[in-house]
Amino acid sequence: MKLASPTLLTIAFWALAACAPNQGGDDASDGPDPLGPGVVTTVNGKPVQESLFRFYALNGFQKTAEQLDEEERERILDDLIRLRLLADAADERGLPNERTIAAELELQRLQLIARAAATRFLEENPASEAELRALYEENLPRLSTSQYKARHILLDTEDETTSVIEALDDGEDFAELARERSTGPTGPSGGDLGWFSADSMVEPFADAVRAMDDGSYSSEPVQTRFGWHVIMLEETRDQQPPGLEAVRDDLTRAVEQQKLEAYVNSLRDAAVIDLP
Secondary structure (H helix, E strand, C coil), X not given: CCCCCCCHHHHHHHHHHHCCCCCCCCCXXXXXXXXXXXXXXXXXXXXXXXXXXXXXXXXXXXXXXXXXXXXXXXXXXXXXXXXXHHHHHHXXXXXXXXXXXXXXXXXXXXXXXXXXXXXXXXXXXXCCHXXXXXXXXXXXXXXXXXXXXXXXXXXXXXXXXXXXXXXXXXXXXXXXXXXXXXXXXXHHHCCEEEEEEHHHCCHHHHHHHHCCCCCCECCCCEEECCEEEEEEEEEEEECCCCCHHHHHXXXXXXXXXXXXXXXXXXXXXXCCCCCC
C-alpha cells in the first residue's frame, strides 16, 4: 500500500525542531553527542542520526526500526533528508535568530524538558497504596452522596408557579397538575424526574431539593435558567460510595498531581527568583 505524503504542517514542525538553536548548553564538540554515534545518512556533510530515525519510526509508524518494511524505511529516510534540507535553509536565512521563532523554540524546549522531568519524577515517586487509601478516606463524604426522587412542574412565569402552589395547598394532585400545566418535557409523565444526584441539577434547583423533606413540595417558586419550578420530593436515599478499585485511576492521578505540585513548590522555594 502506498503511504501518504507528509503534510506541510508535519514538515514545518520537524524543521523548526531540527533547527532549534543551542540554548545555553556546551558546544557538541565539548562532549559526546546525546543523539548517539549512529548515523543513517549525511546531508551536505551533516549527519542524520540513527536515534532520530528510530524516534521518527516510533512516533510516526508506531514501530521499532526493526519492524519497518523497506517502503517505510525509505519513506522515513526521505522525510528526514527533507527536514534536514529545510532546517539548513532556515539556518542560512537566520530564521532561528528571529525573535518570535527563537521564543517559540525556547518555549517548546522548556515544555518538552519540563514534561520529561515531571514524568521521570513520578516514575521514581509513584503513588503508594497508603497515599491512595488516605485520599480515598478523605473523599468518602463526597463520594457518599444522596440521591433524590422527585417531580417538578416547569412554568414560564412566577405568577403561574404561585398559582400551582396554591392549587397544591388546596389539595390538588401534583402529578395531575404537572400533566395539565407543565411546559417541560416531563409534563406528560406527571413531572417525574426519576432518581438523580443534586450535583446533576442546576444550582437553584439542587439547593431547593436538598432543603426539602420527603413527601413535601416547594412552598416558594424556584427559578432557574429554564424557567420557574414547583418541586415535589418523593424520596431520598443514600448512594453507596464506589470502592477504592473503582476510582483507583482517578485517585492515582490526584495523588500524582499533589506530589508533583509539592515537588515544583520545593524547587521554587530553593530557587533564587528576582521578580521585577
